[in-house]
Amino acid sequence: MLQLADGEAxxxxxxxxxxxxxxxxxxxxxxxxxxxxELLVIDIDATTTGAxxxxxxxxxxxxxxxxPMTYGGGIDSLQSARDVFDLxxxxxxxxxxxxxxxxxxxxxxxxYGAQALCAVVTVDANRSNGNAVGPTGSLVPLQEHLADCLSxxxxxxxxxxxxxxxxxxxxxxxxxxxVAEVVNVxxxxxxxxxxxxDLVAGLGAGASxxxxxxxxSLYGPSDSVLISYLEEEDFLYLASGRVADSRHPPKCL
Amino acid sequence: xxxxxxxLGVGNCRSVANMVSSVGLDADLVREGCxxxxxxxxxxxxxGSFDAASKQLDARGWREPLLEFASNGVGRLIGICLGAxxxxxxxxxxxxxGLNVLPFSNRRFAADSDFRVPRMEWSQLSLDSDAxxxxxxxxxxxxxxxxxYFMDAPRNLVYARTLEDAIPxxxxxxxxxxxQFHPEKSHKxxxxxxxxxxx
Numbered sequence: 295m296l297q298l299a300d301g302e303a304x305x306x307x308x309x310x311x312x313x314x315x316x317x318x319x320x321x322x323x324x325x326x327x328x329x330x331x332e333l334l335v336i337d338i339d340a341t342t343t344g345a346x347x348x349x350x351x352x353x354x355x356x357x358x359x360x361x362p363m364t365y366g367g368g369i370d371s372l373q374s375a376r377d378v379f380d381l382x383x384x385x386x387x388x389x390x391x392x393x394x395x396x397x398x399x400x401x402x403x404x405x406y407g408a409q410a411l412c413a414v415v416t417v418d419a420n421r422s423n424g425n426a427v428g429p430t431g432s433l434v435p436l437q438e439h440l441a442d443c444l445s446x447x448x449x450x451x452x453x454x455x456x457x458x459x460x461x462x463x464x465x466x467x468x469x470x471x472x473v474a475e476v477v478n479v480x481x482x483x484x485x486x487x488x489x490x491x492d493l494v495a496g497l498g499a500g501a502s503x504x505x506x507x508x509x510x511s512l513y514g515p516s517d518s519v520l521i522s523y524l525e526e527e528d529f530l531y532l533a534s535g536r537v538a539d540s541r542h543p544p545k546c547l
Numbered sequence: 548x549x550x551x552x553x554x555l556g557v558g559n560c561r562s563v564a565n566m567v568s569s570v571g572l573d574a575d576l577v578r579e580g581c582x583x584x585x586x587x588x589x590x591x592x593x594x595g596s597f598d599a600a601s602k603q604l605d606a607r608g609w610r611e612p613l614l615e616f617a618s619n620g621v622g623r624l625i626g627i628c629l630g631a632x633x634x635x636x637x638x639x640x641x642x643x644x645g646l647n648v649l650p651f652s653n654r655r656f657a658a659d660s661d662f663r664v665p666r667m668e669w670s671q672l673s674l675d676s677d678a679x680x681x682x683x684x685x686x687x688x689x690x691x692x693x694x695x696y697f698m699d700a701p702r703n704l705v706y707a708r709t710l711e712d713a714i715p716x717x718x719x720x721x722x723x724x725x726x727q728f729h730p731e732k733s734h735k736x737x738x739x740x741x742x743x744x745x746x
Contacts, residue, residue, distance in 0.1 A: 405666075
């Protein structure tokens with residue numbers, strides 16, 4: 295996962311502090327060279343500040359990537375999704391829109407297909423009591439929100455444990471298992487990955503794919519910036535550690 | 548040598564153009580159907596709903612020029628993802644017609660498939676024994692797939708399937724080729740594939 299804020303690449307920690315990573319275009323170029331499976335680009339300020347989507351920046355980023363790219367942050371209509379798809383992104387990720395305007399979300403799915411629409415379902419173990427967090431902090435029962443996402447034609451659910459964001463303490467495996475049980479679309483684990491073992495555990499808990507931000511961008515006790523990815527032997531380890539089958543690849547998100 | 552990339556306004560022809568350029572060819576993004584004689588090959592990308600794309604084939608005047616290009620059989624007509632599905636008759640996803648230049652229809656993955664749908668995977672391929680030679684070396688990598696519907700093509704049209712699920716990955720006949728995966732999103736493997744297909 296690559297986060298953007300004000301045109302820069304950042305890594306948020308517990309969604310409050312931010313570590314500056316560098317030029318996002320250059321970082322995409324590096325991840326492309328490392329042949330990452332997929333890049334999830336999230337502009338963490340676009341919705342809250344109303345700044346809108348930085349299409350010029352996204353265009354430059356998409357031009358560097360020969361891998362699937364997903365964008366989230368400020369997608370509030372079919373048109374804004376179209377603008378992003380036209381730049382070369384495969385999918386758009388939405389969160390707030392599902393709460394505020396499910397009809398718009400449905401339009402995106404109907405036009406571009408379920409595989410182009412990804413829902414980020416945010417849970418905060420410290421604050422949301424197992425509910426999904428909506429914009430402005432409102433809480434919706436998780437099962438209800440998941441059902442709403444599927445009714446809108448969402449093709450993928452990213453389970454985002456906001457409290458584990460940047461913490462590298464492992465995914466919320468129990469939460470992942472619950473979501474994977476309830477929905478029939480691919481589930482992506484996000485928030486908390488700190489090691490290869492965490493990725494294996496995420497896949498074993500029922501995730502179809504595993505996302506990591508800090509694991510692939512920070513290193514060492516002082517959180518130095520280091521853009522990295524998995525090696526060939528890591529993929530073999532991931533495949534061997536799978537409880538289910540070994541087909542599904544991890545995603546560098 | 549130049550390649551036309553058909554722009555139906557249903558996502559992602561930009562990435563295809565970028566990759567075609569990166570193999571050293573001129574890639575022209577073309578919105579409206581027109582005389583296709585200036586291009587050696589035509590690529591038809593597509594993302595999204597079958598009916599939305601079929602409507603645009605007509606709205607942008609592409610149906611006739613593509614049918615003519617396909618029947619001339621001089622250059623290659625390559626469909627990618629939804630573009631590949633559009634080479635067929637129809638799709639369970641919609642009610643409108645594809646180009647029908649290859650005799651197959653598109654079906655939705657069964658709910659009890661071994662994988663979750665939409666199927667979003669990086670897969671290796673298993674080639675059919677009578678796949679053309681040039682295709683064999685170009686299909687040794689892993690490729691990105693992202694779809695809920697698949698090309699339900701008869702055996703004689705299928706050149707390659709996914710290794711683990713036997714889902715039709717490459718179909719074709721003569722100069723017409725449909726690939727379910729996204730070469731433009733499959734790193735060097737996709738680039739190698741496009742380079743071989745467009746040479």
